[in-house]
Amino acid sequence: MFDSVLMVCAGNICRSPTAEYLLKNKLSGKNVAVSSAGLTALEGKAADALAQELAKEQGIDMSEHQGRQLTGTLVAQNSLILVMEQRHLTDLCSRYPQARGKTFLLGKWIGDKEIPDPYRQSREAFEHVYELIDSACGAWQQYL
Template sequence: MFDSVLMVCAGNICRSPKAEYLLKRKVAAANKAIHVSSAGLTAMKGHDADHTAQSVSAERGVDMTPHKGRQICGELVASHSVILVMEESHLRDLHQRYPHARGKAFLLGKWMNNQPIPDPYKQSREAFEHVYQLIDQATNAWLKYL
């Protein structure tokens, strides 16, 4: 159905890379040929994924060490068949910047009653663990539609 998914959050160092690498693992396990990547609306370009995000993910078998933050751009929006964002404000920002994203941009938590994925940046480890669980559930819910 879809051949590419772009995960989007604000800085592209916590939520969207976590969602990217987790979904990559799931589509590979399901033998689906889907390209998954991520970007940020206000990206910390070139930065590694947040240390706590990496640690929480690694403990669950998800390696985010290759990640480098990158800024969303029109080319990324155009080249992905579906875009998944973390919060309603991300959808509004995305639609304002890239009106052609309408119809292919959704909340990652869409199939969980539009559950937003809160930003754990500079918060406790427990916040990162909670966000990981939400992203895990949301990517599971999306997997059957990809």
């Protein structure tokens, strides 16, 4: 099985940290490391305030998050990589061919849904994305 999961989006301040913290919460008690990174990360930046607010409403604290750039080392260190969009999958596997075979859409088990970027959008957009991420993490949970 998988002992480490890396969540990847673009900036690593909205979707991938939300997915990281939600999956960590769902896997509490299991020996699976969950982290996140971005293809074009806003390094050192906190998670988006609205993403943090929605998580906090569900009892999840994302205040420790700091954006970080995806690297070859991170790709090598993780047994499963989950991305938000098909273009992330294409870009990641193009940059890091060793990621092929262990990189999938986060939405794979919910009809191969892509998770749209809510950055600089309304609370409703963030809520929709949060629900998609929550469903997708729940679907992956049985495989971890």
